[in-house]
Amino acid sequence: MEQLIIQGGIPLVGEVTVSGAKNAALGILAASVMADEDVTIDNLPDVDDINMLLDAMESIGATVVRIDRHTVRINGKTIDRLVVDDVYMRKIRASYYFIGALLGKYRRAQVPVPGGCDIGQRPIDLHLKGFGALGAQVEILDGTLFAQAERLTGCHIYLDKVSVGATINVMMAACMADGLTVMENVAKEPHVVDVANFLNRLGAKIKGAGTDTIRIRGVEKLHGGDYSIIPDQIEAGTFMCAAAATRGDVMVKNVIPKHLEAIVAKLQDIGCEVLEFDDAVRVVSKARQRSTNVMTLPYPGFPTDLQPQMTVTLALAEGTSVVTESIFENRFRYVDELARMGCNIQVESGNVAIIRGAAQLRGAKLCAPDLRAGAALVIAGLAAQGYTTVEEIGYIKRGYEHFDEKLRELGAAIELVDSQRAVQKFKLKTG
Numbered sequence: 001m002e003q004l005i006i007q008g009g010i011p012l013v014g015e016v017t018v019s020g021a022k023n024a025a026l027g028i029l030a031a032s033v034m035a036d037e038d039v040t041i042d043n044l045p046d047v048d049d050i051n052m053l054l055d056a057m058e059s060i061g062a063t064v065v066r067i068d069r070h071t072v073r074i075n076g077k078t079i080d081r082l083v084v085d086d087v088y089m090r091k092i093r094a095s096y097y098f099i100g101a102l103l104g105k106y107r108r109a110q111v112p113v114p115g116g117c118d119i120g121q122r123p124i125d126l127h128l129k130g131f132g133a134l135g136a137q138v139e140i141l142d143g144t145l146f147a148q149a150e151r152l153t154g155c156h157i158y159l160d161k162v163s164v165g166a167t168i169n170v171m172m173a174a175c176m177a178d179g180l181t182v183m184e185n186v187a188k189e190p191h192v193v194d195v196a197n198f199l200n201r202l203g204a205k206i207k208g209a210g211t212d213t214i215r216i217r218g219v220e221k222l223h224g225g226d227y228s229i230i231p232d233q234i235e236a237g238t239f240m241c242a243a244a245a246t247r248g249d250v251m252v253k254n255v256i257p258k259h260l261e262a263i264v265a266k267l268q269d270i271g272c273e274v275l276e277f278d279d280a281v282r283v284v285s286k287a288r289q290r291s292t293n294v295m296t297l298p299y300p301g302f303p304t305d306l307q308p309q310m311t312v313t314l315a316l317a318e319g320t321s322v323v324t325e326s327i328f329e330n331r332f333r334y335v336d337e338l339a340r341m342g343c344n345i346q347v348e349s350g351n352v353a354i355i356r357g358a359a360q361l362r363g364a365k366l367c368a369p370d371l372r373a374g375a376a377l378v379i380a381g382l383a384a385q386g387y388t389t390v391e392e393i394g395y396i397k398r399g400y401e402h403f404d405e406k407l408r409e410l411g412a413a414i415e416l417v418d419s420q421r422a423v424q425k426f427k428l429k430t431g
């Protein structure tokens with residue numbers, strides 16, 4: 001079975017270039033089928049989640065032409081079925097974006113209900129509330145969600161909870177409804193703004209994305225166009241934490257510094273030097289860091305998708321830190337893995353981690369429980385003394401493009417191996 005093997009203790013030094021934002025690309029790809037003309041999208045991250053969503057789009061008849069690893073041309077004109085198969089929903093949760101896209105364009109959609117996952121229940125009640133408010137009949141039978149509407153009429157929607165997915169999904173349905181829709185208490189993440197900007201490029205009339213209120217004036221049709229995905233704020237933050245945890249000096253290129261304010265502030269809190277440039281940030285961390293406290297919040301707060309990576313960084317800091325996970329109810333499962341490396345972390349009431357910094361971590365055999373925790377375990381291995389292996393790296397490949405390759409370019413001793421023999425070979429080579 002494929003796994004990553006790491007010889008830790010090497011500070012990461014050099015430059016790394018961030019790929020396009022996975023969570024922007026997923027919404028944008030789903031939205032692209034709403035046009036009946038060619039839509040060309042570039043700066044796509046070459047990760048499994050994106051490739052699985054492209055397969056799901058082809059399965060409903062959309063024309064998908066892959067220009068290169070990072071560019072695709074889509075045409076929704078050839079869509080010939082409005083039913084998304086369960087196999088795709090099981091592979092990629094963001095298939096539920098097809099509800100908003102197909103309902104908005106065809107007034108009908110049939111999509112399997114997404115299950116929960118390792119980080120929490122992840123219900124979709126807010127999505128359904130939004131579709132219902134627009135006039136759609138939505139019912140769930142035997143695990144399949146049926147949505148249809150004679151017509152979709154603009155309305156006033158208040159989302160009880162800030163939800164990235166519900167904001168994107170309902171925004172898509174509303175952009176081809178009749179009249180004005182006002183959505184309140186929406187998510188403001190960069191990827192929400194990117195989907196809104198993309199839809200406007202195709203002729204939608206969306207205002208206010210990135211603020212608490214989005215106003216959408218429905219249009220009859222969307223036309224084709226070209227679009228480039230924004231850089232991935234979470235991938236950038238992951239490499240910034242890796243630089244901090246390994247006491248390295250890393251220039252993270254192709255970023256939008258504005259999107260990184262929360263992680264920059266926290267790394268500076270703990271003693272890292274962070275230099276900002278137009279489209280890059282440099283993290284320099286020579287000495288042992290100080291403790292701090294973190295609470296995950298909707299954007300512009302500290303991103304929940306960087307919580308595991310920050311927790312690992314704090315596991316090596318001097319003193320006691322507290323990390324509170326306020327978005328998902330079960331996002332500290334990876335802490336059990338870190339305990340095997342000598343981390344001293346107690347999780348209380350499921351969402352508060354008390355972290356007592358350790359002077360050093362020791363390498364161990366680890367298993368990734370989900371995407372971002374998988375990246376955090378790799379960071380822990382890079383910072384630890386000795387060898388670490390990380391299994392279940394399929395999670396990491398879902399959201400990080402060539403993660404091990406990019407880390408090797410920063411000087412890390414890390415390799416993708418699939419046999420004990422390869423593990424031994426790596427140990428001989430690096431021993």
Ligand code: EPZ
Nearest residue numbers: 023094122123124125126127163164165166305327328371
């Ligand atoms: C998106 O998930 C991201 N995924 C997640 O990233 C990210 O962690 C999350 O937003 C928060 O930023 C994609 O964009 C594909 P939410 P999403 O709806 O949209 C509750 C990664 O690692 N909620 O903002 O599913 C929900 O349970 C992934 O790339 C409801 O109660 O997140 C959670 O507690 C992991 N009812 C909170 O809201 C709903 O109808 C925020 O969830 C919807 C959500």
